[in-house]
Amino acid sequence: MEIPVLPDVTVVFGLAVVVILVCHRMKVPAIVGMLLTGMLCGPHGLGLVRSAHDVEILSEIGVIMLLFTIGLELSLADLSRLKRPVFIGGSAQMALTWAVFFAVPYYLLDFSGGSSVLIGMLAALSSTAIVLKTLQECSQMEAPHGRVSLGILIFQDLLAVPMMLAVPLLAGSTFGFTSSIIYTVGKGALILVLLVFFAKKIMPGLLLSIVRTRSRELFLMTALAICMAVSLLTASIGLSLSLGAFLAGLLLSGSDYRENLHEAVLPFKDVFTSLFFISIGMLLNVGSASAHLGEVILAALLLLVTKAALAGTAARILGYPTRTAVLVGMALCQVGEFSFILAKTGFDKDVISEHFYQKFLAASILTMVLAPFCITLAPRIAALVCRWLRVCDAPDELPAAHYSNHLIILGFGAGGRQLARAAKNAEIPYVILEMNPDTVRNEAKKGEPILFGDASKPGVLSHICVQEAKALAVVISDAAASRRAVEIARQENPALYIVARTRFNTEITALLDLGANDVIAEEFEASLGVFTRVMDKFMIPHDDIERMVADIRREGYKSMLPGSFNELAVHVPDKSLAGLHVAVFTVDTASPLAGRSLMDVHLRREHDLTVAAARRGEEFVPNPDGPFVLSAGDRLYVMGTAEALKKGAGLFRGA
Incomplete structure (x- = not known):
């Protein structure tokens, strides 16, 4: 029996393997590879796919899975931890971006009201997948700009579903659809009440019964059934399948089996979401984009620059320094994957024309291709912007305070807190420099000698008397800022003792070369801890373990490479x-x-x-x-x- 869609899916996945592999070698995100795959095999490319509609149907399952997993990932704990970046930063970024990209088409380009509202929505969203993946690869997730970017992305994800719900209501050039909105919201509220009852009263017992069977297959079927059933329920009353999937995930995010549910649907989500991005690429008319290449490039550049400026403004509203604001702006300057979903829905509902849709697809894909490079180059761009604006984000000095022979702590995370507590107990004078304005405000109320400022800026450290300090501890998560702070501190005080913390071994040499006396690498220390415990478990004599640890520390991180312990065999006890x-x-x-x-x-x-x-x-x-x-x-x-x-x-x- 022939399956009509099977040849097309085979071609799509086969070509995707090659394209994504090439993208990986070029350090381009996989999402971009999927879009390029669709462009190549689609009807406007090489025409390798005979039935693009069948592939598109499969891709809809990917959208459902994507929204279900996003609902699972949006826990109340995450929202509480990042409440200011999420709700203040996110609302500022969304409002500013939407307002600008609504006003320009509506007032200057004579677009209809509905089209302008949709264009504002399309521009306001950024790519969660690209931003988080790139920040993780660059070890910047725990840096201030990483936390702010994550908070804004969470807020975007929260608003993505309501925006999808609103797109069908935008058909037409007027705003006379208040009754439709009220009716739709009412239906959604009714469904939500039923789902909350189901999640609180029925779901815990059902999932417990499933888990007790210890059947992975049954648990997987249950997860898929819940996702699809709620999606069909919302679709049956005129709402979207995607909304149902998101609500199902959100309600299950508080379950004890949240991680198990996420793990169960993840492979399906990845496969079908890949088809979604490939199907988007198929929709792009390469010939039309090539004919208007200048307009596409100009539109992409305008999107990148304008979105970066507005997202950076949102970070400044939160109270972060200029450098952090620039890094946030560069991270969020691209168009998001949800924008494709909104654009396709808007095109299907005749909210936007095919001509605009094709240009938007081309410009958006270009911004996604450039996004990883923007994030990588962001520290250099931030330095140029700060130099151009002539700002240093210097902290306010404590009244009538002068520091001498003191300890400077850069960063007040877990490591900074422990060091400050120890310094206080030992009666060592210390001052803390922190870039999170909320942390500074809260800790200052508790009496901590903490100031707001960016130590990677020339002149900031002089405000806390680095020339007369005895020691500097760099315990911040931003690798680039750590390097710059060490360099500036060494220039200001050649006799200063500098100890820096970093996550990876690869940062050790750079920090030492810039002037750090000691560098503590989390990866290095963790590997030593594992090494010591494993050797102890196999009854290697403690004096031998201590000798090898001493050798490792003396030789540095190079000793952790393969082949460094050939002499270990002579210390292994009798089997x-x-x-x-x-x-x-x-x-x-x-x-x-x-x-x-x-x-x-x-x-x-x-x-x-x-x-x-x-x-x-x-x-x-x-x-x-x-x-x-x-x-x-x-x-x-x-x-x-x-x-x-x-x-x-x-x-x-x-x-």
């Missing part, structure tokens, strides 16, 4: 030690051992067991000697082979 085990037994009142000394019971001679330690109440006795008298209730740590421990277990129970 017979691998058969030794330690078990804990409690001496029962009926045990023949109770009331007798270790020398009397002959555990080692008769049972091949050795008592390594004993615990009696709060007292711990390591390596008890022969006269030690065993009492009922004693907990004994006994060493022996697995067979000897099994045979001797009855001695302690009295069996």
Whole structure:
């Protein structure tokens, strides 16, 4: 039996493998590769796909899965942790971008009201997939601009579904659809009430029953059934399938099995979402885009520059310095994947013309291609902007305060807090420099000597007397800012002791070259911790472990590379030690051992067991000697082979 869509799907995935592999080698995001795949195999490209409509139907499942997983990922805890970036930064970015891109078409280009509203929506969204993936690869997620970008993206995801719901209402040039909106919102509220009841009263018991079966297949079917059933329910009353999928995910985000649900649907989401982006690429008329190449490039550049400026303004509204604002703007300057969904819906509903739709697709794809490069180059651009604007974001000085022979702490995350607490207990004078205005405000109220400022700017460190400081601890998550801060501090004070924290080994050499005295790499220290515990588990002598750790620290991170421990084999104990085990037994009142000394019971001679330690109440006795008298209730740590421990277990129970 022939499956009509199978040849097309085979061609699509086969070509996608090649294109995405090439994109990976060029460090271009996979989403861009999918769009290019669609452009190549679609009807406007090489024409390799005979039935683009069938592929498009499969791609709709990808949209459902995408929104379901986004609903699962948007937990209330995430919203609470990033509430200011989400609700203040996100609303500022969305409002500013929408207003600009609504006003220009409506007032200057004579677009209809509905079209202008949609254009504002299209421009307001950024690519969650590209931004988060690139920030993670650059180790910038925990940096201030990474947290702000994440918060704004969460707010965009929250508004994406209502915007999708509003697109069909935009058909026509007037705004006389208030009654339709009220009716639609009313239906959505009714569905939401039913879903909340289902999620609170029925879902926990249902999922518990499914989990108890320990059947992965059944759990997967349940996850898919929930997603599809809620989607069909919303579609049956005239709402979108996508809205139902999002609501299903959002309601299940508070479940104990949230991570399991996410893991179950993730492979399906990835496959079908890939088809969605490929189908978008198929819709692009390459010939038309080529004919208007100048307009497309100009539109893409205007989108990038305008969106970057407006997103940066949102970061400034939050109180972040200019450098952070520029980094946020560069991260969010591209058009998002949800914009394609909105644009396609708007095109299907005749809200926008095919001519505009094709230009928008081409310009948007170009912004997505350029997005990773914008994020990578953002620190350099931020430096140029700050130099051009002649700003340094210097902190306000504490009144009548002068620092001397003090400790400077850059960053007040977990590491900075611990260091500040230790300095306070040791009565070491210290001052903290932090870029999160909320943290500065809250900690200053508690009496912490904390200031707001960007240490990577010349002149900022001089405000906290770096020339007279004794030590500087750099514990911020922004790698580029850390390097710049170390360089400036060393120039200001050649005698200053500088210790810097970094995430990866690859940053160590750069920081040392710039003037850091010591660099603590999280990856390096974590690998040492794992190494020490594994060697200890295999009974490598402690003095040998300490010697090897000392060698590693002396040689630096290069010693962690393969081939650095060829001499380790001479320290491995006899393989017979691998058969030794330690078990804990409690001496029962009926045990023949109770009331007798270790020398009397002959555990080692008769049972091949050795008592390594004993615990009696709060007292711990390591390596008890022969006269030690065993009492009922004693907990004994006994060493022996697995067979000897099994045979001797009855001695302690009295069996």
